[in-house]
Amino acid sequence: MTPRQNRSRDRADRGIPEATVARLPVYLRALHSLQERGVATVSSEELAAAAGVNSAKLRKDLSHLGSYGTRGVGYEVEYLVYQISRELGLTQDWVVAIIGVGNLGRALAGYGGFASRGFRVAGLLDADEAIVGQEISGMTVENVDRLEDLIAERGVSIAVIATPAGAAQGVCDRVVAAGVTSVLNFAPVVLSVPDGVDVRKVDLSIELQILAFHEQRKAGGPGDYDRLAGDGPPGATQYVEAVEA
Numbered sequence: 001m002t003p004r005q006n007r008s009r010d011r012a013d014r015g016i017p018e019a020t021v022a023r024l025p026v027y028l029r030a031l032h033s034l035q036e037r038g039v040a041t042v043s044s045e046e047l048a049a050a051a052g053v054n055s056a057k058l059r060k061d062l063s064h065l066g067s068y069g070t071r072g073v074g075y076e077v078e079y080l081v082y083q084i085s086r087e088l089g090l091t092q093d094w095v096v097a098i099i100g101v102g103n104l105g106r107a108l109a110g111y112g113g114f115a116s117r118g119f120r121v122a123g124l125l126d127a128d129e130a131i132v133g134q135e136i137s138g139m140t141v142e143n144v145d146r147l148e149d150l151i152a153e154r155g156v157s158i159a160v161i162a163t164p165a166g167a168a169q170g171v172c173d174r175v176v177a178a179g180v181t182s183v184l185n186f187a188p189v190v191l192s193v194p195d196g197v198d199v200r201k202v203d204l205s206i207e208l209q210i211l212a213f214h215e216q217r218k219a220g221g222p223g224d225y226d227r228l229a230g231d232g233p234p235g236a237t238q239y240v241e242a243v244e245a
């Protein structure tokens with residue numbers, strides 16, 4: 001069993017809910033920024049505010065890690081960083097390969113935040129002969145034909161897919177067949193994977209659409225339509241008038 005499988009099993013055994021796991025990176029980010037400011041201890045209220053959750057939820061989440069803080073003092077920042085990092089498997093280096101080195105792949109390859117969080121980009125692969133051989137962020141782009149060999153040679157455990165949508169499933173099938181069980185997919189397509197493979201999808205346009213929904217609500221859009229007195233498309237001004245009336 002790989003260390004990764006071991007850890008997932010530990011987590012399942014201790015029953016940490018997935019929603020808690022999803023919030024741990026948010027706490028970690030807040031804790032890192034406290035560390036940068038030289039803060040040694042933090043109350044649950046302060047940390048909850050920095051992470052944008054309520055403090056009862058934060059205390060419950062951290063209790064799953066066996067971290068309860070000290071009454072009147074709060075949590076020791078450095079130790080909590082260690083505990084969360086350990087839980088997330090960030091105390092060891094994870095080897096990442098980026099497949100598709102176009103606009104997005106290049107930006108990801110040059111992102112310093114991976115290395116500082118324990119993710120080492122060990123391979124950049126592309127199918128375009130004009131890109132293969134280029135130096136990007138100190139690495140040479142390799143031909144995607146080498147995908148399986150590179151995964152085995154460098155111990156890649158996370159594949160980042162930044163190819164066009166049409167190529168993503170084929171690339172995914174290959175990385176999974178080569179033994180990778182974690183995929184971060186940027187392509188706008190839903191990937192099918194066998195059980196035991198985790199896929200996280202990043203879609204900035206979905207985030208923008210969610211923001212657009214909230215903007216519309218703030219402006220008194222369709223969600224508040226019933227409350228509007230006037231005719232025509234709802235807008236911020238109409239909403240204010242309707243509320244004041």
Ligand SMILES: NC(=O)c1ccc[n+]([C@@H]2O[C@H](COP(=O)([O-])OP(=O)(O)OC[C@H]3O[C@@H](n4cnc5c(N)ncnc54)[C@H](O)[C@@H]3O)[C@@H](O)[C@H]2O)c1
Pocket residue numbers: 099100101102103104105125126127128131144162163164165167170171185186187188202203204205
């Ligand atoms: N998730 C997001 O928020 C987000 C944001 C921007 C772009 N995207 C998506 O990310 C992907 C990349 O976007 P981009 O702007 O970098 O595109 P791009 O065209 O600049 O780059 C894609 C790269 O993939 C390579 N490629 C094509 N087929 C391949 C294969 N089989 N194996 C390896 N490499 C292959 C191409 O040669 C090219 O270099 C697209 O699917 C795009 O829709 C997602």
